[in-house]
Amino acid sequence: LLPRTMSMVCLSDFEAYAKKYLPKIAWDYFAAGADDCSTRDENILAYKRIRFRPHMLRDVSVMDIRTKILGSEISFPVGIAPTGFHQLAWPDGEKSTARGTLLTYSTCSLEEISEAAPGGLRWFQLYIHRNRAASQQLVQRAEALGFQALILTADLPYTGKRRDDVRNGFRLPPHMKVKNLEGYGLPPNSLDPSVTWNDIYWLRSLTRLPIIIKGILTREDAELAVKHGVQGIIVSNHGGRQLDEGPATIDALVEVVEAVRGRVEVYVDGGIRKGSDVLKALALGAKCVFIGRPALWGLAYKGEEGLQEVLRILQDEFRLSMALAGEYFVCNGCYRCFCMQACKIRSVMDR
DSSP, X not given: OOOTTSOOOSHHHHHHHHHHHSOXXXXXXXXXXXXXXXXXXXXXXXXXXXXXXXXXXXXXXXXXXOEEETTEEESSSEEEOOOSOGGGTOTTGGGGGTTSOEXXXXXXXXXXXXXXXXXXXXXXXXXXXXXXXXXXXXXXXHHHTTOOEEEEEOSOSSOOOOHHHHHHTOOOOTTOOOGGGTTSOOOSSOBOTTOOTTHHHHHHHHOSSOEXXXXXXXXXHXXXXXXXXXXXXXXXXXXXXXXXXXXOHHHHHHHHHHHHTTSSEEEEESSOOSXXXXXXXXXXXXXXXXXXXXXXXXXXXXXXXXXXXXXXXXXXHHHHHHHHHTOOOEETXXXXXXXXXXXXXXXXXXX
């Protein structure tokens, strides 16, 4: 048992607490992966196979872990990934994660989030619906409320088969609503499976916000993303919740980074459980990482306070990993930590 007064030491402590105290249907929804959950689990295991090559006797007495994403400075390179239905974890829902990303399937409205965090860095995740007018109005609402970027989720033409959700007959409790979709008259399963790369041009005609595409896992799609004018790519497999037996995101990151050749910013989510995982992702070329389930575990523990504690632990672990790896500076916008895989893709620069 993990009482609320217990000092949390690592992210797995929050996971254990959430599994113990969340209602089973909520825990199963957050934890679910598609089919056999192979990709969900591989996201975590892939990080464990990466090893550092630490360098000793480096001056690590002062470390600056700030970075910028799309020109906005953040205190360290970790953000909150778009995840659904935060009120299942904490009554205030997305208001308690208002400094992170907001998504279409939120149990709080854009207006509520904007009011809760008027000065926060807020990106809006968009699913395109068959009713294009509804999607257009969501984009325009987000821009009018001061959201700084638009995230187009590309990997969900249909919902993956999450067996526990099927067994549980998952649905939101009656008192919770998908507030951003209220008033649009959208039926269930209203996502548009006919979306193509050309729809990025349609989105660009609607907004001046930078467009980030989420769900890219291959060199070919990364090149298409650049060709179609996006400003950022999130390497993501939806936390293993969509196509099972696809690649772990940290493995896919390398070929995406190589494909874009610095023309757009590349981020990654999925499987990040320690500060050293953050460092590995940055060493392999990510500009920033995003956490999903750990943020929800923090909410389940103590709401906004619990989420902040998760981020503090990650930040402390990240700083310590940088120091022990022996390098802490930024070179050409990328962290250098002498990760074994990083050396493979940076051999020319290192020489």
